[in-house]
Amino acid sequence: MDMITNDLRDDILSGRFAPGDRLLELQLSEQYTCGRAAIRSAIVALTTEGLVEREENRGATVRRISITEAIQITEARSVLESLIAAQAARHATEKDHAELRDIIEQMRTAVGNDEGKAYSELNRVLHRRLREMSGHDIAAELVANLRNRAAHHQYRLAVMPGRSADSLEQHAAIVDAVVAGDEAAAAAAMTAHLESVIEVLHRWGDANVR
Amino acid sequence: MDMITNDLRDDILSGRFAPGDRLLELQLSEQYTCGRAAIRSAIVALTTEGLVEREENRGATVRRISITEAIQITEARSVLESLIAAQAARHATEKDHAELRDIIEQMRTAVGNDEGKAYSELNRVLHRRLREMSGHDIAAELVANLRNRAAHHQYRLAVMPGRSADSLEQHAAIVDAVVAGDEAAAAAAMTAHLESVIEVLHRWGDANVR
DNA sequence: GTCAACGATTTTGTTGACATTCGGGTACTT
DNA sequence: AAGTACCCGAATGTCAACAAAATCGTTGAC
Missing domain, CATH: 1.10.10.10 (Winged helix-like DNA-binding domain superfamily/Winged helix DNA-binding domain)
Known part of the structure; x- marks a missing residue:
């Protein structure tokens, strides 16, 4: 390209x-x-x-992305990432499982040390690896694009105080389901995670009516 | 543009x-x-x-689209169109309901008269109107793109004998759920519909191994 | 007869100049 | 002073010519 x-x-x-x-x-x-x-x-x-x-x-x-558009982007991401999580649960190897658990471990220490930047990076890595493990090129491509579109709002979210703790547990739940090979649970955990992101975006939008 | x-x-x-x-x-x-x-x-x-x-x-x-890619495209479409169906169920007005029922009626006569071309067109119209009613611009844009990508395979599907009858009932179920305002049912009906499309693609792919 | 090197042709990539359009500022009119 | 017409500058849109790359056919050697 x-x-x-x-x-x-x-x-x-x-x-x-x-x-x-x-x-x-x-x-x-x-x-x-x-x-x-x-x-x-x-x-x-x-x-x-x-x-x-x-x-x-x-x-x-x-392009300027409004809050309502950011919410729609995240909703679309939610269903696509859930599909990815399910496929990852189906296709991940033992080696993949170890890697995912390792990433969660690193996230845990990052949250403990309050290293927001490092956590954000690990977050990106985790989602990217899940996409790769899923083998679902189409969904992966669409999600990558959607992530780019809402990049600014994602950034706002990342620096919100106290979010890392919630986020960490949600990611851990996703990894647990993937490692267990439970497709439905993986999808559900991913949906729950992004639902909570949407929730935060909604609250932020309501607080900034114009 | x-x-x-x-x-x-x-x-x-x-x-x-x-x-x-x-x-x-x-x-x-x-x-x-x-x-x-x-x-x-x-x-x-x-x-x-x-x-x-x-x-x-x-x-x-x-671009050439392989069968496995067409399947992935339809899987991605499945989750996005389900999101659209749910949102359409939430936002559709009385007028919209009447229009959807009318489209189904036309589809029914098209199937009865074995007019494959007309049915295919009505199919496109129904999905497009649902997208518009949903108000979900992001999902609508992505689905439109995905439909384009798999256009050729969709065409193959449309001319398969006997598929129209199944397809019609699935579409009727979607419209019923949307008219009833039942978001979950609308999403489920849409998922079931596209699941059946994926099923057909899988069978076609297995029959043409190379 | 086969293979390799070379040259011609086709096609893409790049550059520069020119045309067009839009916005703003100015001057002129009322 | 307010409004309008006009002109100028900046930026985009368009075009044609040139450069570079790849393909294909041909020629020649072994």
Whole structure:
């Protein structure tokens, strides 16, 4: 795939470009030392990925995601990640089980030491490994995309005080079900986890009515 | 959005371009009477949509979807459409209910008269209206994309003899649940419907091992 | 007769210049 | 002073030519 597209995507996800920021072709072509055509191509790709918004003759901006949209994104993620969890429960090997248990252990110490950044990273790793173990490429691709779209709101969530503890137990429940090979339980645990995320988003949305 | 992208997408979905066909930029720019830049842009967009495959310096081809991939696509669709059905059950108005019942009625006569083409079209309409009624833009967008990706396999399915009868009852069950406002039942009925589609795909795949 | 190297052709990738469109600022009118 | 028409600048959209890469056919050697 195109390298420039990945660079620009990373810069958007990392917050280097914030929601609402204009993406000027000339400026970007200088910044990434490439022609305007490459930038244009990247913008088209990221537009269909839902990360960028384009208006005829007016240029591109980083897409703003409203709270209600973030909730819908998480709802969609919920059903897809549940599918992934079920498939992971079906396909995970002994080695995978050990790895998952190890990740949970690391999360536990991260929560104990109040290392929010490390926990967030482990969270990402756990979900990614589950996707890989599931072998469900389609669901994995869609979830990866949905995660990107709501990246900013996910970040807000991660730094909420006290959430790590709840989150940890939910993740542990998911891993337990996967290790037990119980597809239904794995799906249910994943649904419960994301339901709680949706709950938090709802509360945050209600608190910030405008 | 770009008009050329829509035209090319339609031509791929309608089979005007078959899986594996090369998409030559010059040829397409003549066919659609536009510059190569527009074609390039369309190809990039359709690549991220999963309809087209691109290889460095080797051009683009219409993506081939294997049976196992079609199954995964339908599995992902299953959980997302179930979400949509639940939301439709929650949000549908009296007017919507009447419209859904009317569609089912038309489907019933189409099956009675053995009009496969008309039934297939009504099928598409029903699913699209449910998406619209759900108000869940994210799930709707993802499902629309997934449907496009597996369009060819869906077509195979539609022309299978005897499937219309089963399919009709499943759709009637979905509509009944939505009209009753029963979210869980609507989701379950939709899951059952797509489970049966997956079943057929599996059988077709086993019959064509290679 | 087979295989490898070479050249021609086709196709994609890239660059630069030009056209078009939109927004804002200015000057002019009332 | 308010409103309107106009013009200019900035950015996007479009086009054509050029460069680079890959494929295919041909030629020649063994």
